[in-house]
Amino acid sequence: MAIYKRGYQRYDGPLAPHAARLGVLVRDAWRRATAPRLVTALLAASCLWPLLCAFFIYIANHAELWSGLDRNFASILSIDHQFMLTFMKVQAVFSVILAALAGPGLVSPDLANQALPLYFSRPISRLDYVLARLAALAGLLSLVTWAPGLLLFIMQASMAPPGWLAANWRLGAGLVAGFWLWILLVALAAVASSAWVRWRLIAGALVLGYFFVLSGIGAVVNGIFRVEWGDLINPIRAAYGVWCALLGAPMPQGLTLPMSLGALAMMGALLALIVERRLRPVEVVS
Amino acid sequence: MSQPVVEIEDLHVELGRREVLHGISCRLGVSSRGRAIGLLGPNGAGKSTLIRTLLGFHRPTRGSARVLGFDCHRERRQVLERIGYMPETDSFVASMTGVEFLRVLAALSGLPGPVALEKAHETLFHVGLGEARYRTLGTYSLGMRQMARLAQAIVHGPELVILDEPTNGLDPAARRRMLDLIRQMKDEHGMSVIVCSHLLADVEQVCDEVVILKDGAIVHHADLEAERRANRRFVELEVEGDDSGLGAALEQRGAACVREAAGLWRIVLPVDLDVRALWSLAAAQGLSVRRLTQRRDTLEEIFMKAMGLLRRTPGEAAASEEVEIHGDL
Numbered sequence: 001m002a003i004y005k006r007g008y009q010r011y012d013g014p015l016a017p018h019a020a021r022l023g024v025l026v027r028d029a030w031r032r033a034t035a036p037r038l039v040t041a042l043l044a045a046s047c048l049w050p051l052l053c054a055f056f057i058y059i060a061n062h063a064e065l066w067s068g069l070d071r072n073f074a075s076i077l078s079i080d081h082q083f084m085l086t087f088m089k090v091q092a093v094f095s096v097i098l099a100a101l102a103g104p105g106l107v108s109p110d111l112a113n114q115a116l117p118l119y120f121s122r123p124i125s126r127l128d129y130v131l132a133r134l135a136a137l138a139g140l141l142s143l144v145t146w147a148p149g150l151l152l153f154i155m156q157a158s159m160a161p162p163g164w165l166a167a168n169w170r171l172g173a174g175l176v177a178g179f180w181l182w183i184l185l186v187a188l189a190a191v192a193s194s195a196w197v198r199w200r201l202i203a204g205a206l207v208l209g210y211f212f213v214l215s216g217i218g219a220v221v222n223g224i225f226r227v228e229w230g231d232l233i234n235p236i237r238a239a240y241g242v243w244c245a246l247l248g249a250p251m252p253q254g255l256t257l258p259m260s261l262g263a264l265a266m267m268g269a270l271l272a273l274i275v276e277r278r279l280r281p282v283e284v285v286s
Numbered sequence: 287m288s289q290p291v292v293e294i295e296d297l298h299v300e301l302g303r304r305e306v307l308h309g310i311s312c313r314l315g316v317s318s319r320g321r322a323i324g325l326l327g328p329n330g331a332g333k334s335t336l337i338r339t340l341l342g343f344h345r346p347t348r349g350s351a352r353v354l355g356f357d358c359h360r361e362r363r364q365v366l367e368r369i370g371y372m373p374e375t376d377s378f379v380a381s382m383t384g385v386e387f388l389r390v391l392a393a394l395s396g397l398p399g400p401v402a403l404e405k406a407h408e409t410l411f412h413v414g415l416g417e418a419r420y421r422t423l424g425t426y427s428l429g430m431r432q433m434a435r436l437a438q439a440i441v442h443g444p445e446l447v448i449l450d451e452p453t454n455g456l457d458p459a460a461r462r463r464m465l466d467l468i469r470q471m472k473d474e475h476g477m478s479v480i481v482c483s484h485l486l487a488d489v490e491q492v493c494d495e496v497v498i499l500k501d502g503a504i505v506h507h508a509d510l511e512a513e514r515r516a517n518r519r520f521v522e523l524e525v526e527g528d529d530s531g532l533g534a535a536l537e538q539r540g541a542a543c544v545r546e547a548a549g550l551w552r553i554v555l556p557v558d559l560d561v562r563a564l565w566s567l568a569a570a571q572g573l574s575v576r577r578l579t580q581r582r583d584t585l586e587e588i589f590m591k592a593m594g595l596l597r598r599t600p601g602e603a604a605a606s607e608e609v610e611i612h613g614d615l
Contacts, residue, residue, distance in 0.1 A: 004416055015396030020398075021393065024393040109380060114376065118371075118377050122366060123363040123364075124394055282344075
């Protein structure tokens with residue numbers, strides 16, 4: 001029977017499990033995150049650097065292509081922690097811009113249109129809502145961070161002489177672990193800024209400000225006061241310190257692993273607190 | 287014994303450092319029997335806080351609130367699986383189409399994917415948004431968005447639907463449609479409905495029970511259905527002709543009556559005597575009926591009394607006169 005002739009009937013069949021409802025939330029968040037055309041354009045643009053790196057790896061593993069060149073050229077063409085760190089730094093910038101474009105659309109519209117009571121009057125919790133948003137964003141950021149990074153690592157491992165993988169497995173593991181830590185921070189910052197302000201444009205600007213302006217302020221603090229604790233408010237430098245430790249590269253001057261991890265943990269906790277305070281079904285004015 | 291839809295025991299709720307609900311207790315509705323409960327009260331009485339506590343948005347500082355047998359705080363998920371909620375504020379996701387909006391919310395309530403989509407279409411047709419279901423919600427008018435909010439509250443077929451100011455901002459036709467839908471929800475689909483409204487006429491039209499809140503406490507809980515039944519017994523009759531034998535004839539049929547003036551009678555009918563019998567009784571006495579009205583307390587009178595603005599309702603006045611009449615007999 002045609003649906004318009006049938007009339008309304010109450011549903012009394014079995015209900016889907018809780019995990020299926022989480023899936024609905026994640027799919028909804030993914031649809032929103034990928035809706036802006038700029039996100040698609042940026043995703044395409046973020047493939048350029050990995051493609052260049054892939055070309056670089058190909059050249060580095062085909063000695064016959066550069067045999068006639070300077071001997072020092074061989075040292076430039078080595079696939080080591082420096083290569084991976086450079087790759088990570090460039091892709092990290094793309095990931096921040098991507099989060100600034102896609103992140104605000106996840107929560108801000110719900111706040112602006114007061115849709116949160118509609119979600120929270122369903123059998124899902126605030127944590128489910130936030131996790132779904134973070135998962136969608138993490139999935140999107142994965143496309144420009146560890147996923148291409150891992151592909152490059154696999155490519156290098158398959159082209160390199162036997163023994164390279166055994167000697168350099170830490171590069172692959174460090175790259176994936178380092179990027180996941182970064183994704184968590186970026187996704188949290190995007191959700192927190194989206195929950196903090198109702199306007200998408202300002203929420204996007206906040207994400208960029210959090211990473212780039214705060215880094216600048218951290219550097220200025222270090223420079224003016226001749227101290228090193230400015231790095232504690234610099235998310236990029238703190239993450240870079242952890243990446244160096246994970247990839248086995250020398251730590252940047254004035255930075256230690258505990259200090260970097262502590263700074264990241266502090267920033268993560270602060271962002272989580274913002275999300276916790278802002279994402280409520282109703283606002284209570286004391 | 288039938289289970290109440292809402293069971294509240296000594297419920298205290300604090301918002302910030304201010305206690306908003308001061309130990310309220312009540313049992314509302316009967317589960318599996320479609321009844322509508324009106325929640326009334328002036329601004330700041332605690333209506334919204336009570337609703338939000340039932341939804342698990344606020345944690346009680348003392349006491350408990352149970353919906354359909356489940357504790358609103360400890361068994362929140364079970365409660366929310368059985369509830370549909372239409373908030374007072376304009377809540378929607380502007381970028382979603384009507385059908386997409388309902389499908390997502392139905393699926394979040396636990397409906398399997400294909401069923402959620404089917405129910406989304408079905409419900410949108412039911413509330414009159416069938417033709418607009420592929421338009422984004424941002425393009426809907428206020429009345430359409432109100433209907434979409436009602437649709438999302440019932441799309442998953444809940445046992446209890448909580449409607450916060452459902453007729454706010456609606457034009458008369460849309461308001462009538464909304465009230466018809468509420469009546470259908472309880473009469474045809476067996477849903478229990480809680481209607482929170484400032485419009486007493488709306489509550490009076492659709493509700494069977496009414497709870498009046500004032501300053502965070504329940505000041506009146508009335509069964510409107512029983513009151514309507516009782517009200518039907520008080521009649522004012524105005525006749526033309528010689529009515530000297532009417533009193534005896536009425537008493538013979540078990541009615542108590544008093545003649546207020548020539549041709550003007552106030553009558554209390556016995557339970558087994560229908561008001562239509564008065565017509566034949568008057569005809570038998572050779573009287574022509576000029577006016578026959580049944581006394582009823584309007585919800586407004588009940589509300590005013592609960593607010594302390596009225597000493598007693600006209601219905602109560604009639605009831606006390608009934609005692610006096612019986613005393614004379």
